Amino acid sequence: MKKIKGVIFDLDDTLYNSSEFVNIARREAVKSMIDAGLNINFDKAMEILNRIIKDKGSNYGKHFDDLVKAILGRYEPKIIATGIITYHNVKVALLRPYPYTIKTLLELKNFGLKLGVLTDGLAIKQWEKLIRLGIHPFFDDVITSEEFGLGKPHLEFFKYGLDRLNLNPEETIYVGDRVDKDIQPAKELGMITVRILKGKYKNMKDDVSDYQIKNIYELIDIIKKLGGNK
Amino acid sequence: MKKIKGVIFDLDDTLYNSSEFVNIARREAVKSMIDAGLNINFDKAMEILNRIIKDKGSNYGKHFDDLVKAILGRYEPKIIATGIITYHNVKVALLRPYPYTIKTLLELKNFGLKLGVLTDGLAIKQWEKLIRLGIHPFFDDVITSEEFGLGKPHLEFFKYGLDRLNLNPEETIYVGDRVDKDIQPAKELGMITVRILKGKYKNMKDDVSDYQIKNIYELIDIIKKLGGNK
Numbered sequence: 001m002k003k004i005k006g007v008i009f010d011l012d013d014t015l016y017n018s019s020e021f022v023n024i025a026r027r028e029a030v031k032s033m034i035d036a037g038l039n040i041n042f043d044k045a046m047e048i049l050n051r052i053i054k055d056k057g058s059n060y061g062k063h064f065d066d067l068v069k070a071i072l073g074r075y076e077p078k079i080i081a082t083g084i085i086t087y088h089n090v091k092v093a094l095l096r097p098y099p100y101t102i103k104t105l106l107e108l109k110n111f112g113l114k115l116g117v118l119t120d121g122l123a124i125k126q127w128e129k130l131i132r133l134g135i136h137p138f139f140d141d142v143i144t145s146e147e148f149g150l151g152k153p154h155l156e157f158f159k160y161g162l163d164r165l166n167l168n169p170e171e172t173i174y175v176g177d178r179v180d181k182d183i184q185p186a187k188e189l190g191m192i193t194v195r196i197l198k199g200k201y202k203n204m205k206d207d208v209s210d211y212q213i214k215n216i217y218e219l220i221d222i223i224k225k226l227g228g229n230k
Numbered sequence: 231m232k233k234i235k236g237v238i239f240d241l242d243d244t245l246y247n248s249s250e251f252v253n254i255a256r257r258e259a260v261k262s263m264i265d266a267g268l269n270i271n272f273d274k275a276m277e278i279l280n281r282i283i284k285d286k287g288s289n290y291g292k293h294f295d296d297l298v299k300a301i302l303g304r305y306e307p308k309i310i311a312t313g314i315i316t317y318h319n320v321k322v323a324l325l326r327p328y329p330y331t332i333k334t335l336l337e338l339k340n341f342g343l344k345l346g347v348l349t350d351g352l353a354i355k356q357w358e359k360l361i362r363l364g365i366h367p368f369f370d371d372v373i374t375s376e377e378f379g380l381g382k383p384h385l386e387f388f389k390y391g392l393d394r395l396n397l398n399p400e401e402t403i404y405v406g407d408r409v410d411k412d413i414q415p416a417k418e419l420g421m422i423t424v425r426i427l428k429g430k431y432k433n434m435k436d437d438v439s440d441y442q443i444k445n446i447y448e449l450i451d452i453i454k455k456l457g458g459n460k
Binding site for chain 1 (some may be wrong): 309356358360372374
């Protein structure tokens, strides 16, 4: 086995609790919009919002505009602005890395490993999360699907990530939470795969990943065993 | 003279210090982008940014994208995200009404007057400011140029604002900071005009306005004199 030279991480639900944060932020935003005059009960509003998110995708910028339009039949900037402010306030308050994330990243850097993030999403939005999480200085590169034009689970996207970091698959560990979008393609390319059991996909069936961990700090032992520490 | 029934306010630089806030927010954002790798000196960066704002208008959503592109010749989401976060943090920290604004609005409501805001700009952005300023509950209506399709100094926009509030011009006081965009058109329609000497236009030549005030609370005396208090 080759010596480990780098680690590539997924971002959402791998380095921080994205599922929980987004859930809370959306719910609080909807509550604040109801308080601002969106005349509907909470569960019904969440049902409509979830349908809009499903239809338009999570990177669509006007979920709250559409929600208000669907419920009131008109443009109501006061209510939309209320939702945006609440969502943003919750984001600022809740965006924190999982426990042991910074300690782990620090030790990985001390091992002399290259570190990268490979994530679906809009580049500025994903960078905003990394900066607010306070972990961006640890990464040698951050690769987003927006920049590449194709996202997970496309193998080309993972290859592009390896190229950007100048890493070969067999000397690289990939860490992600999803079997289908993270582990499967990374494994297929010959990377060593570590699945982190976090977020809404933590109970997904998995007979693919090389390792499963509950806490990111377990990575350190895996790398020591594989010979990635200098 | 008819009894005063309502007061319409401009927003930026009339109810809060927009010039100062935007200046500080942009400067701090540029400093943070330089710290994040935007390799240029500060004055030069501000010069380029100011040119972009002049060319594209202040409601263009990608000033920092263009700035980074102009300086580095490429898309650099990390630096753009850094600028956006800093701009936003400064906004949250500095967005406060001018002294005596809330006290004044409260007394005006106690007089039984209708209160409105008539402002150029994007509806959601202007509402976001009013909500963050904490003064939105005082206003019976907020009218933005985006919703109407035409902005200041178009007389139609002012007429539309009067209609929305169901006010006649001669029973309405208009309060704004700019002679050209606020006072002139309001006066032309027959409104009673009060110019607030605040922000970057405070030294503008003015032989139009009916009253000039340095502090918004002076409105109370003007209205008492004109007979707008119940």
